[in-house]
């Protein structure tokens with residue numbers, strides 16, 4: 294591997310994340326997957342929204358775009374559509390991606406546009422200090438769920454698959470080797486790819502729910518998961534309340550920018566001497 | 580190819596102006612009365628290798644345009660009231676991050692869903708102050724179909740040159756009206772060009788003269804590897820919480836527009852020399868106003884017309900000049916007095932400002948402005 298820190302803007306370190314936060318682990322996994330594939334640094338655009346997780350892009354040495362809360366995928370769609378040769382990667386939080394940005398998420402999946410999305414899911418709004426998110430499990434505590442979360446959480450991967458993503462996988466900041474492998478595969482998929490990385494927020498999620506520190510919060514995440522391969526041999530009661538990790542879906546569907554390119558090529562064959570539009574009607578001279 | 584003469588609709592002329600300026604990317608969401616622009620872009624752009632996308636909402640539309648612009652492509656979206664409201668947060672993003680983008684807002688009656696197919700001019704203040712925080716934008720207001728072409732073209736020039744979100748504020752009548760347009764020979768166009776750095780070595784994405792300079796913009800994907808954030812940032816693009824840096828950034832963004840006002844302020848004037856009464860208007864209201872002014876002038880009244888083509892930054896100097904002779908200034912507009920407020924601020928009591936607001940979803944009739952003129956004399 295190239296020097297790990299060569300992928301970082303060293304002058305921007307140290308990062309803002311709390312001790313024990315899992316976002317750094319996920320960021321590291323992305324960098325390692327990029328390195329393994331030997332992707333050209335100058336051809337990658339990293340896009341994020343707003344949140345602790347979205348701060349990751351500012352530390353990384355690529356063209357990086359830290360956008361508005363929930364909008365990373367919409368900005369990324371513009372980048373990829375306008376310049377399809379760029380490798381576009383989105384780093385987003387559970388709130389950023391599935392609450393305020395939920396609409397862009399399902400539509401990016403529906404288009405199957407070639408963007409790799411890493412959802413850093415810590416089951417909480419970290420940046421605003423611990424409100425419940427669409428992925429906070431039912432009954433868990435948050436600053437806006439002081440009596441336990443009344444709502445039920447999204448299955449982010451199920452949502453992505455149902456909406457049309459062509460590669461869907463889940464890992465955690467505990468299962469780092471798996472996470473790197475899955476991101477590597479996601480980066481190779483020509484289409485909309487989602488890797489959900491369950492990650493610990495000891496400061497707000499762990500402490501509020503009396504899970505202990507970073508290690509205990511990480512273990513709590515680990516204990517919620519079962520590898521999709523192992524799951525095949527387990528009885529349904531053993532899988533009750535568990536989240537599957539591993540590659541959950543991989544399929545082939547037409548990719549948006551490729552389809553648009555084909556349509557454009559056809560249109561251009563018809564209008565091969567296009568001079569910037571010819572609208573309006575001729576005026577009657579009489 | 581020489582110049583061509585065409586009969587076209589305002590929305591059509593906006594589209595043609597954008598294409599003439601080198602539009603490469605359009606993202607939008609359908610909304611009356613702007614939708615024709617999206618429809619035409621979906622048809623025209625692929626012919627020249629450009630890109631169209633219908634996004635899931637207007638927030639996504641402006642976001643996608645900003646993303647496309649960051650890769651160096653000239654980008655535009657078009658919308659109307661409710662959609663313009665949804666775009667506001669990202670307009671602030673484009674303003675702070677200095678990303679060129681053009682927005683056509685074909686105004687309709689608001690607030691809320693309002694009267695979707697009726698003209699209005701109620702977004703004047705929103706166009707200036709719609710997003711939170713002090714910020715810079717430029718707003719142009721065509722008064723006829725020909726100007727839809729010219730001012731959309733100009734919006735690209737200004738947006739690319741000053742790296743600022745630029746709006747073309749039309750309305751339902753201007754957008755749907757059909758008029759003769761003389762389109763210049765495409766060979767005579769001076770294509771709007773964004774100033775770019777020549778080498779990544781030592782590139783600082785937000786480095787510029789603190790007194791209103793415009794930094795050079797590197798497209799993404801060309802080895803510059805720069806950071807763009809909606810947080811306050813220093814010259815390197817990195818977020819900063821330093822009060823001095825924040826202050827310098829916001830003041831530079833303001834100065835880069837205000838110091839160049841004279842370069843792009845544009846208006847139409849008739850009979851202002853020595854007038855006793857002046858009419859200040861814009862867009863489709865100005866059509867009725869001008870006809871009333873001409874009628875009064877034929878009757879020997881000393882009345883003049885100032886039609887604003889640049890709405891923001893507000894053309895203070897042009898309005899202030901009116902007070903050299905005018906004792907009264909009548910401001911017909913399809914709202915409850917938004918431009919009139921600015922006129923009041925500028926003349927500062929040295930002339931009486933008459934707010935002639937119309938908010939019933941109908942155009943002004945020349946008689947209404949004529950009646951106001953009669954009363955003024």
Ligand SMILES: Cc1ncc(C[n+]2csc(CCOP(=O)(O)OP(=O)(O)O)c2C)c(N)n1
Nearest residue numbers: 343344345346362386387388389418419420
């Ligand atoms: C429009 C808007 N609404 C609300 C906020 C406040 N806000 C900032 S980050 C955030 C939540 C972030 O949560 P998540 O995406 O899960 O990321 P995390 O911080 O947990 O990594 C919120 C609500 C904002 N910045 N913009």
